[in-house]
Amino acid sequence: MRILVTDTLADSGLAILRAASDMELDYRPGLKDAALLATVAESDALITRSGTAVTAELVNAGARLRIVGRAGVGLDNVDVDACTARGILVINAPTANIMSATEHTMAMLLALCRNIPEAHASVKRGEWNRSKFLGTELDGKTLGIIGLGRIGTRITVRARAFGMTVIAYDPHIAPSVFEKSEVESVSLDGLLNRADVITVHTPLTDETRGMIGADEIAKMKDGVVVLNIARGGIYEEQALADALNSGKIAGAAVDVYVEEPPNGNPLLSAKNIILSPHIGANTIEAQDRVAVQTAEMVIAALRGSIFVSAVNLPFMGLDDPDAPPFASMAEKLGLFAAQIISGPITGAAVELWGIDERLTKIISVAALKGMLNLHLAEPVNFVNAEQVAHQRGIDIEPTAHPVPVDYANLVTFRASSATDEVCVSATLFSEKNQRIVSVNNFRVEFKPEGYVLYIINKDVPGVVGKVGTALGDHEINIAEYNLARNASGGRAMAIITVDSALDFEAITALKSIKAVEEVKQVKL
Numbered sequence: 001m002r003i004l005v006t007d008t009l010a011d012s013g014l015a016i017l018r019a020a021s022d023m024e025l026d027y028r029p030g031l032k033d034a035a036l037l038a039t040v041a042e043s044d045a046l047i048t049r050s051g052t053a054v055t056a057e058l059v060n061a062g063a064r065l066r067i068v069g070r071a072g073v074g075l076d077n078v079d080v081d082a083c084t085a086r087g088i089l090v091i092n093a094p095t096a097n098i099m100s101a102t103e104h105t106m107a108m109l110l111a112l113c114r115n116i117p118e119a120h121a122s123v124k125r126g127e128w129n130r131s132k133f134l135g136t137e138l139d140g141k142t143l144g145i146i147g148l149g150r151i152g153t154r155i156t157v158r159a160r161a162f163g164m165t166v167i168a169y170d171p172h173i174a175p176s177v178f179e180k181s182e183v184e185s186v187s188l189d190g191l192l193n194r195a196d197v198i199t200v201h202t203p204l205t206d207e208t209r210g211m212i213g214a215d216e217i218a219k220m221k222d223g224v225v226v227l228n229i230a231r232g233g234i235y236e237e238q239a240l241a242d243a244l245n246s247g248k249i250a251g252a253a254v255d256v257y258v259e260e261p262p263n264g265n266p267l268l269s270a271k272n273i274i275l276s277p278h279i280g281a282n283t284i285e286a287q288d289r290v291a292v293q294t295a296e297m298v299i300a301a302l303r304g305s306i307f308v309s310a311v312n313l314p315f316m317g318l319d320d321p322d323a324p325p326f327a328s329m330a331e332k333l334g335l336f337a338a339q340i341i342s343g344p345i346t347g348a349a350v351e352l353w354g355i356d357e358r359l360t361k362i363i364s365v366a367a368l369k370g371m372l373n374l375h376l377a378e379p380v381n382f383v384n385a386e387q388v389a390h391q392r393g394i395d396i397e398p399t400a401h402p403v404p405v406d407y408a409n410l411v412t413f414r415a416s417s418a419t420d421e422v423c424v425s426a427t428l429f430s431e432k433n434q435r436i437v438s439v440n441n442f443r444v445e446f447k448p449e450g451y452v453l454y455i456i457n458k459d460v461p462g463v464v465g466k467v468g469t470a471l472g473d474h475e476i477n478i479a480e481y482n483l484a485r486n487a488s489g490g491r492a493m494a495i496i497t498v499d500s501a502l503d504f505e506a507i508t509a510l511k512s513i514k515a516v517e518e519v520k521q522v523k524l
């Protein structure tokens with residue numbers, strides 16, 4: 001099998017590729033255009049960094065291509081959909097740079113507090129102005145971390161070594177993670193009010209985009225110091241620049257921008273800011289780790305293992321035709337439960353009826369994968385789903401019952417939080433025919449696809465009409481309307497499949513219907 005490498009790869013990774021006796025390495029950094037297309041046609045795997053655009057044209061030229069390995073995290077240069085369409089596994093190395101980003105955060109914080117970039121430049125200019133560079137200490141200060149994931153938890157340890165008190169806001173993580181990290185869990189407002197230093201470590205999602213704007217900045221302490229080493233856009237850049245210029249924020253350290261490079265960005269001319277060109281992951285160690293992890297995974301995947309950090313098809317090499325449809329259905333159950341439960345998930349369980357026990361593991365891992373992917377920065381895959389869940393305080397308990405009940409096969413997924421419990425079951429009618437048949441003990445039947453509304457209401461006359469009218473008023477077309485109730489006059493549940501997403505106003509309109517108690521929009 002032939003592995004083509006089209007970008008410079010660290011020697012440690014090349015050594016692993018060369019040592020694989022059943023593989024042939026074709027190391028051609030900088031290969032482009034027609035030569036690239038011709039060579040990819042002869043290759044079983046392609047390894048790139050960011051220098052090669054893995055376009056649909058390139059992917060389709062790779063008649064033998066089975067694996068694309070991105071030696072790094074970002075997949076901006078890889079057309080993952082084109083790879084998926086051709087059944088090509090896309091592998092990346094998402095955990096290789098966590099420590100580098102953690103250390104860059106600490107480096108930027110210290111450099112900011114002691115004015116190191118400016119002090120350095122002034123000495124180089126021949127000046128000797130000691131009073132101009134009056135710094136601040138970290139010792140005794142309160143650090144507020146937004147997003148207590150892999151990097152957030154590592155920052156905690158380092159900040160504490162500097163004598164800081166650490167508080168954190170992360171609404172999607174179990175209390176046990178705060179306890180284990182010995183970090184006080186606070187609300188966003190609580191963090192903004194109390195922290196002397198604020199650092200964000202969330203992914204960029206619809207929820208976190210612009211989460212720190214002028215209103216949030218107004219709630220911060222005067223003279224606060226803020227950092228963004230995560231993703232451009234979590235802070236509103238204009239609001240941050242304004243607060244720096246007014247002195248409300250005493251200093252900021254930023255590595256990432258909405259647009260990169262940041263041309264015309266208001267942060268470039270803001271006062272008291274230190275900037276770096278998205279180098280959080282750029283260390284020799286991270287590059288080495290990336291090269292080693294990518295080389296090892298590409299070889300393992302070519303040899304048929306699914307135990308790699310794949311971002312698209314996770315079933316390659318799993319020699320069992322029943323696994324993919326059940327795993328895909330279980331993933332939908334996890335995703336559904338994660339969107340209707342209130343509060344961070346603290347426990348999960350899977351039960352199988354009438355399904356071969358050999359599928360228990362992949363089904364339970366698939367459910368976790370679906371449940372976790374909603375709020376995390378990097379795609380959770382079959383390799384890391386259990387580990388990521390465990391780190392977040394969740395251990396899944398699968399149980400298999402050989403004899404089917406009610407349906408020829410059934411998968412039930414239960415998730416619990418401190419205040420809520422959700423139980424969803426689905427059956428596979430045929431390979432491609434999945435149906436969710438029960439939600440919180442209400443019997444329903446719908447395909448887990450597209451946009452679905454989950455509504456709980458008092459079982460009184462007229463609700464269906466009002467819901468239909470509210471959706472119609474907001475130009476939302478109903479594809480399917482499922483109704484279930486536990487007892488006449490009790491509570492009823494509606495599962496409504498709609499053709500497009502509801503905006504905030506449409507959801508508010510549904511919530512304002514008198515008998516409606518709960519409305520959640522689910523994307524499957």
Ligand code: NAD
Pocket residue numbers: 097098101146147148149150151152169170171172173201202203204205207208229230231255256278279280281282375376377378
């Ligand atoms: P992670 O997935 O391990 O952790 C992210 C955390 O954010 C999770 O615990 C999640 O629950 C939390 N979160 C999600 N939405 C939230 C919200 N609305 N409010 C509060 N918390 C929320 O990710 P990670 O590996 O720790 O990475 C964190 C960030 O750092 C990511 O954006 C990643 O892309 C970025 N990063 C940047 C560089 C760089 O070069 N500057 C390098 C590596 C990672």
